[in-house]
Amino acid sequence: MANRAGFLRSATFRNLAILxxxxxxxxxxxxxxxxxxxxxxxxxxxxxxDRGDYPGHIWATVHASVLGFVIGNFVAVSAxxxxxxxxxxLRLTRGFNIAVFALPPIAIAPILVLTLSGMAPxxxxxxxxxxxxxxxxxxxxxxxxxxxxxDVVRAYGGKDWMVMKLVRLRGAVPxxxxxxxxxxxNAVLGAILAEFGGGGRWGLGTYLLGSxxxxxxxxxxxxxxxxxxxAGLSYxxxxxxxxxTLGSSRSVTLNTALPDAEDGAARPLALRLAVIAGxxxxxxxxxxxxIKATGVPDLIAKTPLGVLDYLFLSDTSHVARAKLFAALAQTLPITAVGMVAGLGFAFLLAISARMFPGFIKTFMPIALVTQTMPLVALTPLLVLILGRGTSVTLWITxxxxxxxxxxxxxxxxQRVPQSVLDLP
Known part of the structure; x- marks a missing residue:
């Protein structure tokens, strides 16, 4: 009861009520x-x-999100x-990992819907x-x-796997x-995006599209x-x-040892070139x-050679390049400005979270809503409010x-050892 009364008198409650x-x-x-x-x-x-409409749609979205979350994270942690x-x-798969991250979900969703069936997309x-x-x-x-x-584990005869099990995995938990x-x-967003273009009956993405x-x-x-x-509850x-778990997995004092530097020069030149090429x-x-395994037609998805032909070898390649460069000229400046602004804002708020905990408690619900509301649901609403211009693109970026x-x-x-903070 005392905690409830304290919250009702807090600045966080007052600010949320005003909002x-x-x-x-x-x-x-x-x-x-x-x-x-x-x-x-x-x-x-x-x-x-509309309460009668939601249970089936929510279940379909949560089901797909949970399965994708479990499978994706199992693969991610194992990798x-x-x-x-x-x-x-890691160096050999770096290009693949970056490609997975950079691949726009809105672009691959239709291909997955056309090539996979059921809940798979x-x-x-x-x-x-x-x-x-x-x-x-x-x-x-x-x-x-x-x-x-x-060093302690190795001194008692432990190998790399024991170090991984007893030291590295424990320290990596945070x-x-x-x-x-x-x-x-992100898992919720991925499921809703696939629903949005999947043509199924159930799912919040399907419900949104129909509305x-x-x-x-x-x-x-x-x-x-x-x-x-x-999405917010999952977060x-x-x-x-x-x-x-943070307090049980971080060092009490600062570790003065530095991680081993990547010694690329020690490897044969042929091996380094092979890894880069791979x-x-x-x-x-x-x-x-x-594409070959799924049998996707060229009209829907092109192979790398097909894209090369489209951009550089075909009779209309100059037109395709002109359109691509024109689109990049519009996208890249907004991307750069949004990235710098977003990173700068994140840095300032992270510092503020340490110096002014009360302020960040008030701001976090708003930040959480902007992050966890899936873009496929947020974008139409932002377009209604801000219009189809640069401002909505910059906001989303x-x-x-x-x-x-x-x-x-x-x-x-939060992981900085207290002994470092106590230094004069």
């Missing part, structure tokens, strides 16, 4: 884009009216362990959405271990959990908030686990193999850049 009241007034008065942002009360009323034990394998896209984040966090966590503890916190909303043409912003916001709630689960060619080989960087920065700051 809700302002939202309700702005929505009721139709001050934003003629009613594109309804009041919270209108959204909740519409949610209640991270192998990459740390065998660094050459949703599960696959959810798994792809979580793989790179968790794999990278695993590699970073396993690489930045306390070498003093590893980093892996940070990756899972970011990956969980876009009805001119009912309250329903669209309701679907978006339900998706946000699912909070791993945030709570991370907070409870890293560059592996993504293209897997791309070609996937800042949003997707800010939150992952913020989570990783805060996690890194």
């Amino acid at each position: 809700i009241v302002v939202w309700e007034i702005v929505g009721r008065m139709n001050w934003i884009a003629g009613g594109a942002l309804p009041g919270l009360g209108e959204i909740l009323i519409r949610l209640w009216a 991270g362990i192998l990459f740390v034990l065998f660094p050459t394998l 949703r599960i696959t896209l959810a798994a792809l959405g979580v793989y790179f984040v968790t794999m990278s966090a695993t590699v970073v966590g396993l690489s930045q271990f306390d070498s003093r503890a590893a 980093d892996i959990l940070s990756g899972l916190r970011i990956a969980a909303p 876009l043409g009805r001119g009912d912003p309250a329903r669209l916001w309701g679907i978006g908030l339900v998706a946000t709630l699912i 909070l689960v791993f945030a709570i686990i991370s907070a409870r 890293a560059a060619l592996l993504p293209f080989f897997l791309w070609w193999a996937f 800042i949003s997707v850049t800010f939150f992952p960087a913020f989570v990783l920065l805060v996690q890194g700051i």
Whole structure:
């Protein structure tokens, strides 16, 4: 009871209450884009009216998200362990890993829907959405271990696998959990994107697609908030686990040892060139193999040679290049500005989280909503509010850049040993 009374008197509760009241007034008065942002009360009323529609759609989305999350993270953690034990394998697959991360889900979703059946496209896209984040966090966590503890294990006859089991995996838990916190909303987004273009009956993405043409912003916001709630809860689960395990897995004092530098010059030149060539060619080989194995027609997906022909060898290649460069000229400047702004904002907020905990408690719910509301649900709403211009693109770019960087920065700051903070 005392905790509840304390929360009701806190600045966090006061600020959230003010935000809700302002939202309700702005929505009721139709001050934003003629009613594109309804009041919270209108959204909740519409949610209640549509309550019979949601259980089947929510179950379909959660089912695909959970399966994709489990499969993707199992592969990611396993790959991270192998990459740390065998660094050459990491260098060999670097091009593939970057390609998986950089591949736009909105572009691959239709191909997966056409080549796979049933729940497979949703599960696959959810798994792809979580793989790179968790794999990278695993590699970073396993690489930045306390070498003093590893020396103790080796002194008692332990091999690399025992060091991995007793030292590296234990020390990597906070980093892996940070990756899972970011990956969980990505799994929901991947499943909804596949539903959005999958033509199925069930799923929040399907429900959203069917509601876009009805001119009912309250329903669209309701679907978006339900998706946000699912993604936000998945984030909070791993945030709570991370907070409870951080103290038992970090060093009490600063480890003065530095990780071993990558000694590329010690390897034969032929091996280094082979690894570089393999890293560059592996993504293209897997791309070609996937298309050939699934039998996707050229009209839907081209092989690497098909893309080369389209851009450089065909009679109309100059037209294709002109269109591509024109599109890049529009996209790259906004991308650069949004990335710099998002990273800068994340850095400032991460520092503020350490210096002003009360401020960050108020800001975090807003930041969590902007991150966990799937873009496929958020984008139509932002277009209604901001229009089809540069501002909506810049907003989305800042949003997707800010939150992952913020989570990783805060996690890194929290792992600083207390003995370092106590230094004058």
